[in-house]
Amino acid sequence: MAEVSSDQLSLPLFEGDIKPSYWVNQSTTLINAIQDLTITERRIIYTLIALVQPDDKDFKKYVIGVKDLAQLLEYKGNAIYKQVQNAIDGLMGKQLVIHSNDGNQDIVDKIQWVQHARYEMGTGRITIQLSDGLARYLLNLEKYAKYRLYNVLRLSSEYSWRIYELLKEYEWKKERIIRVDELRKLLSIPDDKMKLMKVFRKTVLEKAKAELKEKTDIEFKYEVHSKAGRNIESFIFYIDKNKKFKRPQIELDSLREDMESIIHTLIRQGIRRDAAEKVAHEYDYQYVDANLRYVLSLDSLEVKNKAGYILTALEDNYAGFDGPAKRETEDPMKSLFIGQTIERLKAKTEKDNKSLEGLYKLFEKRLLENHDINLKVFQLQRKEAFFERFDVISEDRRKQKHPPLLKADINHTTIAELFEEWEQIGEEVY
Known part of the structure; x- marks a missing residue:
């Protein structure tokens, strides 16, 4: 924006x-x-x-x-x-x-x-x-729920929308018990409206059940949970993934963006590419998102090794996220997008390494061809050239929305040392 x-x-x-x-x-x-x-x-x-x-x-x-x-x-x-x-x-x-x-x-x-x-x-x-x-x-937010906007925009009833939210919050528990009087308040239904239970069930519950199954990523069944005489006091809702919900292209695009976002954010915080890939595969997106937001909200002075702290936060759920940490089964599309993201990053890193190693060979050739070269001047010129190349690579990655190059990504020892020096100068400037 x-x-x-x-x-x-x-x-x-x-x-x-x-x-x-x-x-x-x-x-x-x-x-x-x-x-x-x-x-x-x-x-x-x-x-x-x-x-x-x-x-x-x-x-x-x-x-x-x-x-x-x-x-x-x-x-x-x-x-x-x-x-x-x-x-x-x-x-x-x-x-x-x-x-x-x-x-x-x-x-x-x-x-x-x-x-x-x-x-x-x-x-x-x-x-x-x-x-x-x-x-x-x-x-x-600490305790929160989230859903894609497209899941609700097509709903025609405000009751269906509200029931979607109320059930989405408990999706990970797979069930929710709601008292009838509480549900009526949450749906803003006046006391003099839909007083007959059969009208309430037909107008609100059955319509929401049909509409959520047709248009959203969840579906539900419900039954009476408790009664007071002949009056129903509460319902229990059983929540499940909508297996017949056809993923729109926008959802697949969103899933791809989510996987890229998680992997890129982890790498930006100093986590190695293979570790970031493992996290993306192993944990639920919302769980990772919550714990990342928790760690990144902390004062940088409180956390010396942010990469290690993030991994510990994921292991121990520092954010106190209420939902599941891991999916019961891996989503094949999620695996595909993670693989594509990692391959793109790998290809970009290999390209950057090739560029850096090519520059190193140019200076190596110059050194071999000039026996009387002043070593101090040579080393200074080489450092300046690499610092300029690091700047170009950094800007190029930023424009392409790739995570930054890390020292661990660099294959050549001398280039990695120069990169570390370049990073330290950047930290001092900012």
């Missing part, structure tokens, strides 16, 4: 590049809060939430094109700007309600979803900022 300069607004603006493949990261508290949103309002707010990056320190103001948002909301015709504006206006009047207890008293927090919206009538753009009150539920 590219930063946009603005003389009129104090906070930086970022172009909201809407992608259905983005992750929705939110705390479990937010998932289990009372949310009175229509399906349209939900699509807007969770598209914004998906724009929040895991390492963001605070919220930003996002600039979104009306046509992009209208396409997301499936608005058509000449009145899309007015339709989008009405939807956001409705959203700004809604509150998130969170109940808690500080040990002495019950507390009810009421938080607006959107803090600020600006409509630029001439450019077809909207600037939106999430409420600051949401920050604790979306930034620097």
Whole structure:
């Protein structure tokens, strides 16, 4: 997301590049809060939430094109700007309600979803900022759940969306028990609506069951868990992967990006390529993501050997991630993408090594051909040439979004020593 300069607004603006493949990261508290949103309002707010990056320190103001948002909301015709504006206006009047207890008293927090919206009538753009009150539920998360935005954008019922979130949180446990009165509150169903259980089951549960199976990555079955006389008190939901869910190309692209992101991040932190590959194969993506975020959020002074600390964090789950650490069975597509990522990195490293060794041979030839050469001048010139080459390689890798070259990647001993010296100078500068 590219930063946009603005003389009129104090906070930086970022172009909201809407992608259905983005992750929705939110705390479990937010998932289990009372949310009175229509399906349209939900699509807007969770598209914004998906724009929040895991390492963001605070919220930003996002600039979104009306046509992009209208396409997301499936608005058509000449009145899309007015339709989008009405939807956001409705959203700004809604509150998130969170109940808690500080040990002495019950507390009810009421938080607006959107803090600020600006409509630029001439450019077809909207600037939106999430409420600051949401920050604790979306930034620097400890207990959280996540899902791909595309899993929910096609849902036609707000009840289906909410049930998807509530079950997705417990997907790793494979079941969740929910009291009927609690579920009605979480779905914002008034007491005077759907009072008959058969109506509730048909309108809410059965529709959600069918829609999740048709459109999302999970499915569920449910049955009565407990009764009080003839009245149903609670249901138990059995959650499973949707085996008939056809992976859209966007999901495969997202899986590829996830594997690249994990491997590249691990290597950037000094972990060897083979160790990064092992981690990607062995652990669940969300588990690795949570523990990486935990370690990278620590003060660098607290961790001397970050690579070793990350590996220990993964072994011992320093992040306290609630979900599974490892998958029961390996996903063949995941294995394929890991292999492709490693092969690309291997090919890039071999190319860089060839370039460096070629440069070394040029200086070696110069030394052999000039017997009267001043060794100090020669060594200085060689060092400067290699430092320039390291700069070029580093910039090239950055542009191609490859992780940086590591000393362990370099085959030649003398070149590796020069590289270490180059790294130390860089650390001193920054």
